[in-house]
Amino acid sequence: MKTTLTINGNTHALDIDPRTTLLDALRNHLDLTGSKKGCDHGQCGACTVIADGRRINSCLTLACMMDGVEITTVEGLGKPGDLSPLQDAFVRHDGFQCGYCTPGQICSATAMLEEARAGWPSAVTDNLEGETVSLGNGEISERMSGNLCRCAAYPNIVDAIREVSERKEVAE
Amino acid sequence: MTPFNYERASDISEAVGKPQFIAGGTNLLDLMKLGVETPDRITDITRLDMKNIEDHEGGLRIGALVSNSDLAADMRVRQTYPVLSRALLSGASGQLRNMATTGGNLLQRTRCYYFQDKSSPCNKREPGSGCSAIGGVTRLHAILGASEHCIATHPSDMAVAMQALDALVEVEGKDGSRRIALSDFYRLPEDRPDRETVLEYGELITAVVLPPAPTGKQTYRKVRDRASYAFALVSVAGIVSMQDGKIAQVALAFGGVAPRPWRDLEFEAALVGRAPTRETFDAATDILLRDASGQGGNDFKIPLLRRTLRAVLTELCEE
Numbered sequence: 001m002k003t004t005l006t007i008n009g010n011t012h013a014l015d016i017d018p019r020t021t022l023l024d025a026l027r028n029h030l031d032l033t034g035s036k037k038g039c040d041h042g043q044c045g046a047c048t049v050i051a052d053g054r055r056i057n058s059c060l061t062l063a064c065m066m067d068g069v070e071i072t073t074v075e076g077l078g079k080p081g082d083l084s085p086l087q088d089a090f091v092r093h094d095g096f097q098c099g100y101c102t103p104g105q106i107c108s109a110t111a112m113l114e115e116a117r118a119g120w121p122s123a124v125t126d127n128l129e130g131e132t133v134s135l136g137n138g139e140i141s142e143r144m145s146g147n148l149c150r151c152a153a154y155p156n157i158v159d160a161i162r163e164v165s166e167r168k169e170v171a172e
Numbered sequence: 173m174t175p176f177n178y179e180r181a182s183d184i185s186e187a188v189g190k191p192q193f194i195a196g197g198t199n200l201l202d203l204m205k206l207g208v209e210t211p212d213r214i215t216d217i218t219r220l221d222m223k224n225i226e227d228h229e230g231g232l233r234i235g236a237l238v239s240n241s242d243l244a245a246d247m248r249v250r251q252t253y254p255v256l257s258r259a260l261l262s263g264a265s266g267q268l269r270n271m272a273t274t275g276g277n278l279l280q281r282t283r284c285y286y287f288q289d290k291s292s293p294c295n296k297r298e299p300g301s302g303c304s305a306i307g308g309v310t311r312l313h314a315i316l317g318a319s320e321h322c323i324a325t326h327p328s329d330m331a332v333a334m335q336a337l338d339a340l341v342e343v344e345g346k347d348g349s350r351r352i353a354l355s356d357f358y359r360l361p362e363d364r365p366d367r368e369t370v371l372e373y374g375e376l377i378t379a380v381v382l383p384p385a386p387t388g389k390q391t392y393r394k395v396r397d398r399a400s401y402a403f404a405l406v407s408v409a410g411i412v413s414m415q416d417g418k419i420a421q422v423a424l425a426f427g428g429v430a431p432r433p434w435r436d437l438e439f440e441a442a443l444v445g446r447a448p449t450r451e452t453f454d455a456a457t458d459i460l461l462r463d464a465s466g467q468g469g470n471d472f473k474i475p476l477l478r479r480t481l482r483a484v485l486t487e488l489c490e491e
Contacts, residue, residue, distance in 0.1 A: 018178035145400035146265025
């Protein structure tokens with residue numbers, strides 16, 4: 001069936017089987033292989049992309065349901081020489097070993113920081129009614145629990161995210 | 173996935189009567205990839221006008237397409253129904269909560285590992301084929317409400333909080349709309365574990381209605397094998413109000429222990445009017461657990477439920 005996807009600001013007309021997930025459309029039809037297929041069941045988060053500002057598992061989304069939605073993949077966040085703040089922080093903090101989960105971690109963290117800026121509480125937030133959230137290690141771990149890292153680079157991932165989050169707090 | 177025809181509904185009346193709806197898709201697509209669900213036609217309802225949370229009859233009317241994230245973050249829910257925000261935030265992951273909808277969360281399948289493994293007989297997947305869980309690995313399985321045909325648990329946290337809040341499910345069918353109390357919404361497995369709710373063929377959930385919030389303190393406590401992103405072994409949604417040192421009103425619902433969110437009014441009645449002592453809690457819990465039985469691997473849930481409940485009641489009864 002025919003569908004139109006908007007990825008990183010570019011429009012793509014596709015003719016695909018309705019079974020095609022957004023992840024398979026990105027990887028197999030659009031040559032955007034930054035988003036990774038890990039479990040293909042929404043458990044590992046390697047496929048995380050940002051849809052209209054919200055992080056989602058692209059493996060559990062049909063491509064044909066996503067027309068009219070602005071999709072951002074890791075390729076749309078930054079490029080070599082022009083890295084996004086989180087991409088840069090992951091490099092400096094050594095927030096990966098094999099790197100397979102990294103695009104998903106970075107897409108997830110990018111949208112997660114916006115959720116925190118909007119004041120969304122998490123399961124470990126004491127005061128549900130607060131307008132703002134401060135991201136300590138516990139908050140970051142809880143909010144990033146949908147992204148697994150089999151190399152267990154978690155301490156450095158958390159450090160990278162916390163640094164960017166603190167910089168944003170200072171900027172405000 | 174087996175092939176299917178995809179169509180998109182542009183209004184509610186066009187959707188009603190269709191065999192399989194898809195919204196967030198996080199449970200349906202997962203099960204379709206496993207070959208457990210094999211619809212030949214799916215109807216996308218994501219563009220329907222069911223995305224608002226409205227003030228309604230002193231409570232809230234939550235559109236069926238409101239995402240779990242938006243519902244948990246809504247300031248009215250955080251202030252007035254904190255048990256619901258807490259329950260939602262303890263479920264799934266940030267990515268899944270962004271996709272998962274209110275209606276879809278209610279309709280996620282009651283499930284266990286054998287249901288998801290097509291090489292194992294399962295009465296829920298293939299009625300009459302047998303239950304592989306009984307006599308198998310049963311760590312996550314039910315201690316209440318199960319049958320000899322199925323011992324799977326309903327995994328929703330949201331529905332447990334809604335059960336404590338006396339929520340109503342608004343559905344639209346061929347013959348018009350109706351409201352179903354959430355306490356009547358789920359069926360027990362008995363000899364038909366493939367039928368999980370009282371919904372008729374083609375009925376569409378359009379909203380969940382929350383009555384005005386009850387007075388008293390609210391909390392949601394979830395005990396699980398991992399600190400985050402895991403199903404409950406036991407969870408408790410609790411609302412308690414105190415008067416003159418005695419328990420005045422309670423609403424308690426339990427997750428992870430039964431094929432549906434579990435509530436027991438006889439147990440609640442045994443708490444009302446009494447002082448919040450350990451003896452009161454234990455005597456009432458004896459009623460709650462009067463028919464509880466383990467399968468071996470989940471026997472621990474019986475004492476775990478008793479202790480979790482004691483901790484929740486102790487917290488909620490503090491004046």
